[in-house]
Amino acid sequence: xxxxxxxxxxxxxxxxxxxxxxxxxxxxxxxxxxxxxxxxxxxxxxxxxxxxxxxxxxxxxxxxxxxxxxxxxxxxxxxxxxxxxxxxxxxxxxxxxxxxxxxxxxxxxxxxxxxxxxxxxxxxxxxxxxxxxxxxxxxxxxxxxxxxxxxxxxxxxxxxxxxxxxxxxxxxxxxxxxxxxxxxxxxxxxxxxxxxxxxxxxxxxxxxxxxxxxxxxxxxxxxxxxxxxxxxxxxxxxxxxxxxxxxxxxxxxxxxxxxxxxxxxxxxxxxxxxxxxxxxxxxxxxxxxxxxxxxxxxxxxxxxxxxxxxxxxxxxxxxxxxxxxxxxxxxxxxxxxxxxxxxxxxxxxxxxxxxxxxxxxxxxxxxxxxxxxxxxxxxxxxxxxxxxxxxxxxxxxxxxxxxxxxxxxxxxxxxxxxxxxxxxxxxxxxxxxxxxxxxxxxxxxxxxxxxxxxxxxxxxxxxxxxxxxxxxxxxxxxxxxxx
Numbered sequence: 499x500x501x502x503x504x505x506x507x508x509x510x511x512x513x514x515x516x517x518x519x520x521x522x523x524x525x526x527x528x529x530x531x532x533x534x535x536x537x538x539x540x541x542x543x544x545x546x547x548x549x550x551x552x553x554x555x556x557x558x559x560x561x562x563x564x565x566x567x568x569x570x571x572x573x574x575x576x577x578x579x580x581x582x583x584x585x586x587x588x589x590x591x592x593x594x595x596x597x598x599x600x601x602x603x604x605x606x607x608x609x610x611x612x613x614x615x616x617x618x619x620x621x622x623x624x625x626x627x628x629x630x631x632x633x634x635x636x637x638x639x640x641x642x643x644x645x646x647x648x649x650x651x652x653x654x655x656x657x658x659x660x661x662x663x664x665x666x667x668x669x670x671x672x673x674x675x676x677x678x679x680x681x682x683x684x685x686x687x688x689x690x691x692x693x694x695x696x697x698x699x700x701x702x703x704x705x706x707x708x709x710x711x712x713x714x715x716x717x718x719x720x721x722x723x724x725x726x727x728x729x730x731x732x733x734x735x736x737x738x739x740x741x742x743x744x745x746x747x748x749x750x751x752x753x754x755x756x757x758x759x760x761x762x763x764x765x766x767x768x769x770x771x772x773x774x775x776x777x778x779x780x781x782x783x784x785x786x787x788x789x790x791x792x793x794x795x796x797x798x799x800x801x802x803x804x805x806x807x808x809x810x811x812x813x814x815x816x817x818x819x820x821x822x823x824x825x826x827x828x829x830x831x832x833x834x835x836x837x838x839x840x841x842x843x844x845x846x847x848x849x850x851x852x853x854x855x856x857x858x859x860x861x862x863x864x865x866x867x868x869x870x871x872x873x874x875x876x877x878x879x880x881x882x883x884x885x886x887x888x889x890x891x892x893x894x895x896x897x898x899x900x901x902x903x904x905x906x907x908x909x910x911x912x913x914x915x916x917x918x919x920x921x922x923x924x925x926x927x928x929x930x931x932x933x934x935x936x937x938x939x940x941x942x943x944x945x946x947x948x949x950x951x952x953x954x955x956x957x958x959x960x961x962x963x964x965x966x967x968x969x970x971x972x973x974x975x976x977x978x979x980x981x
Contacts, residue, residue: 556763557756562683566692568750569632569679570699572742573672576639577703579665579735580608580806582711585825587810589717593724594655598811599936604662605807606932609925611666612673616918619670621775623914628675628682629752635671636743638664643736650729652721673700674917677901681913686759687847690902694843697898701836704806708828712821761909778911782919787966788907792923794965795900797958798863800927801951802893805831807932812944813882816875823879830883831890838895843902852903853967859899860962862892864955871948906969927954 583590583604590601623631642664649658676696677689684692714731718724757763782788806828813824842855849855866889873885901917908916931951939947 555756556758556760557754558685558758559683559754561751562692562754562758564749565683565751566679566695568742568745569672569675569696570702572632572636572639572739572746573675573696573699574703574706575735575739575742576635576665576669576672577700578707578710579639579642579662580605580669581704581707581828582731582735583662584807585708585810585828586711586715586717586821588814588821589715589724593721593728594652594658596655600655602807602932602936604659605803606929607659607662608666608669609803609928609932611663612670612925613922615667615670616674616922617779620674620912620915620918623678624775624778624912627752628679629750631671631675632746632750635668636739636746638668638671640736640739640743642666642668643732643739646732647729647736650725650732652725673921674914676700676898677905677917678913680902681762681905682753682758684758686761689905690846690898691840691843693902694839694898697839697901698836701832701839701894701897705829705832705836708806708809708825708832710825712825717821764910775915778915779919782908782911782916785908787968788904788916788919790961790965791900791904791907792919794860794958794962795904795920796923796927797954797961798860798893798896799900799921799924800931801863801867801955803924803928804931804935804951805889805893808936808939808947811936811939812874812947815939815944816877817879820879827879827882827886830887832894834887834890835894835897838891839898842895842899846899846902850969852899852906852969853962853965856896856899856903856965857959857962859892859896860955860959863889863896864952864959866890866892867948867952867955871945871952874944874948903965907965 583601587598587601590596590604591598619631622634642661645661645664646658648654649661676693679696680689680692711731714734715724715727718727809828809831810821810824813820813827817823838859842859845855846852866885870882870885870889873881876882900920904916904920905913931954935947935950938950
């Protein structure tokens with residue numbers, strides 16, 4: 499290539515598949531092609547047909563906020579059901595006549611289902627796009643809630659497990675979507691904030707899952723009365739899930755007509771025929787900084803899953819009869835985490851200090867877990883509320899940080915694929931930590947179980963320090979602006 503005018507004449511596929519061209523050069527060349535006169539003319543023709551400004555090739559649409567809020571809403575409905583059994587573990591044990599470990603699996607099934615299904619789901623996301631994934635997610639979630647409505651009898655535990663399985667399958671279509679929606683709909687100065695809002699819905703759902711079930715389902719002795727309370731909770735959930743499914747059918751949009759950023763404009767130039775999902779996975783697995791992030795993200799979020807699943811057991815052991823306060827402590831963890839997520843998202847959009855912020859939040863998660871472990875048994879619930887809130891601020895505030903850091907390290911790979919791999923790691927560690935911590939609590943007490951998690955958070959903090967901060971998406975946007 500001898501001059502600037504020759505770049506637009508190159509075929510996108512030749513650039514993308516040429517092993518002699520570096521990734522950064524590919525981005526630069528493809529950006530130049532997008533800015534070429536021929537492509538600008540195509541934009542002008544399309545824009546003229548719609549009566550828009552003919553000079554505008556990227557645009558932000560107001561409806562982007564509605565899209566991300568709708569996503570957050572159905573993510574909320576799904577994540578609420580993750581913890582609705584575990585937070586009143588002892589009540590469901592008595593109603594269905596099963597062991598505590600069996601009820602733990604009502605939460606862990608969310609983690610187990612994710613692992614085998616994430617790869618076909620991310621492939622479907624690449625091939626069919628956001629709208630199809632949103633429709634399947636809300637349809638599965640809606641079906642699961644109505645199956646649960648039919649399961650409110652002591653001999654129908656298998657039916658309620660089936661309903662929970664459907665909801666866990668829906669979660670596979672939800673969990674990795676925040677970064678994808680943020681990239682497709684939002685500008686470069688607001689992607690981290692948008693991703694935080696997407697994660698915010700998931701966290702708020704877990705918060706409501708901690709708070710509402712102990713209120714709706716009190717620990718009463720009469721089994722018929724208990725069945726009535728459980729059915730009320732299931733009917734409310736089913737009604738909300740049905741409404742959200744209808745909203746997605748009617749208004750959820752695949753993508754904006756014009757891309758929000760130059761990075762997205764470049765990504766749109768790659769046709770589906772030129773994109774290989776398998777090759778994308780292999781490139782991600784050869785990306786050493788991203789592999790380290792997969793490991794450290796799994797350790798942190800896996801610890802959070804274990805704490806959430808076993809919170810009822812830990813609180814009841816030290817504060818018998820405090821099911822309601824166990825839910826409130828869980829709520830405190832998540833609300834603090836939601837605040838942390840939004841603050842971190844805004845901070846990243848302003849500073850772009852991805853590694854520094856991630857490392858700081860990780861270290862503080864370790865410190866928060868250590869303090870929580872040693873104060874849980876002091877006999878003062880107000881202390882537990884304080885330490886749990888501090889833990890939640892950093893541990894659940896880490897969730898959107900991991901997503902956005904992963905997207906930066908792996909651009910221009912599909913955001914859903916990188917997020918899927920991060921979440922897959924989290925589910926694997928979540929199952930391992932929940933089972934191991936549960937057994938340690940049974941045999942050695944809650945302090946030993948929480949110290950077990952502290953060890954892995956410390957390891958994750960050290961490994962995070964070794965992640966190379968190679969922000970490919972920021973480089974692409976800077977090259978676009980320079981051009």
